[in-house]
Amino acid sequence: MTYCAIDFGTSNSAVALPDGASIRLAPVEGSATTLPTAVFFNTDEDEQAYGRAALESYIDGFDGRLMRSMKSILGSPLAETSTDLGDGSAIRYVDVITLFLQHLKQKAQAVSSTPITRAVLGRPVFFVDDDPRADQLAQNQLQAAAQAIGLTDIHFQYEPIAAAFDYEARLTKEGLVLVADIGGGTSDFSLVRVGPARAKLLSRKDDVLAHYGVHVAGTDFDRRVELATILRELGYQSIAPEGREVPNRVYFDLATWHLINTVYGPKRVNELQLMRHLYSDAKHHDRLMRVVERRLGHALASHAEAAKIEVAAGGETTIGMEEVEEALRIGFNEQQLIDAGLEETRRIVAAAKETVHRAGVAPQDVGAVYFTGGSTGLGFLSQSLSNAFPEAEAVFGDRLASVATGLGIYARRLFG
DSSP states (O other): OEEEEEEOOSSEEEEEEEETTEEEEOOOBTTBSOEESEEEEETTTTEEEETHHHHHHHHTTOSEEEEEOGGGGTTSTTTTSEEEOSSSOEEEHHHHHHHHHHHHHHHHHTTOSSOEEEEEEEEOSOSSTTOHHHHHHHHHHHHHHHHHTTOOEEEEEEHHHHHHHHHHTTOSSOEEEEEEEEOSSOEEEEEEEEOTTGGGOSOOGGGEEEEEEESOSHHHHHHHHHHHTGGGGGTTTOBOTTSSBOOOHHHHHHTSGGGGGGGGSHHHHHHHHTTGGGOSSHHHHHHHHHHHHTTOHHHHHHHHHHHHHHHHTSSEEEEEOTTTSTTOEEEEEHHHHHHHTHHHHHHHHHHHHHHHHHTTOOGGGOOEEEEESGGGGOHHHHHHHHHHSTTSEEEEOOTTTHHHHHHHHHHHHHHO
8 A cells, every 4th residue: 555645734735655765746736736725615516626726716706615724723613613605505614624635635546556545644833822632633633534535544744844854855964954834824843953864764753852833824924914905995993983993803804714704694794784883984884895795805815815925026016906896906015014914923933933942952053944835935034034043044945845745755764
């Protein structure tokens, strides 16, 4: 029986397979070896779409339910609850995760000559911050989903440790590396002793000097961007006639992927309609109601994510909101992005420092900071982390594939 390694990420996912004496990533969407962690339940055509196809189906206007960032609900009370798909049917969130893992396994199975029953799954250092019971529950839920798709021999490995394995394959000497795995849902750090002689060892427990993480990453920056730009045009932080801010819960829900659909229920819509008198500027309330009544929440969240990515790549951009109001467009630049994410950046850098502190190592003794995960593409964030360890070399891995490759390396050592 062959095996695989699954990197189930908050924003993107991949699966690795043995390829002779090496590891390769399976094509999971066309020729692409990574795909967005997204599922669209198309109620018009009674089918599911995954990855980029899911996003395209949603954008094309098919009726149904788009789900992203499913990993972030593991360990929370929401995970075992059901969500409406828009056609009167419902599905548990954990079952959505099972469907997505099944899709990954099917893609891997398509290029494997024998059945896949063994797997290594990546996991963040903490699914849930400061709550060991919820964190263990999250791993149990992910394991149950893996078992439900026919995987019987399942092992977990921390995602930043997996990234260290990928980095280690390139080294010619021993050293200390701080792996910074900053994805969509979590920022995980591990201080690891690496080197070519150690790469052959199956057990690396003694080489992991410390690991730590926080449940803050790319989707939190998306949320901040949306609140600072798009949702201000809908009245976020506007002042009511009596001098207080209008209630902000609806805006926080609209900026959080797995809560957006909670805004669309009839009771919630009625409550929002009755709030019109709280808005000094009626156009803010009009725009808010258009978003709710036309179910534009996910589209606006996608605009925020796209704006973050465009600005991170350099320069500035314009966020178009024509689906809300004709000719409604707002500018967005790098300084706004930096300002919006100040608190998130501070918490991520603090987590990196705490990791090194827990290892009892001086910051100047860290030989390299190895960056992986989609959110390391935020230049101001990676620069802030580099500044915290000025003596360390900044090394950038494949942002979307390093973890999957490292998990595959570990799986080969474990099963091969």
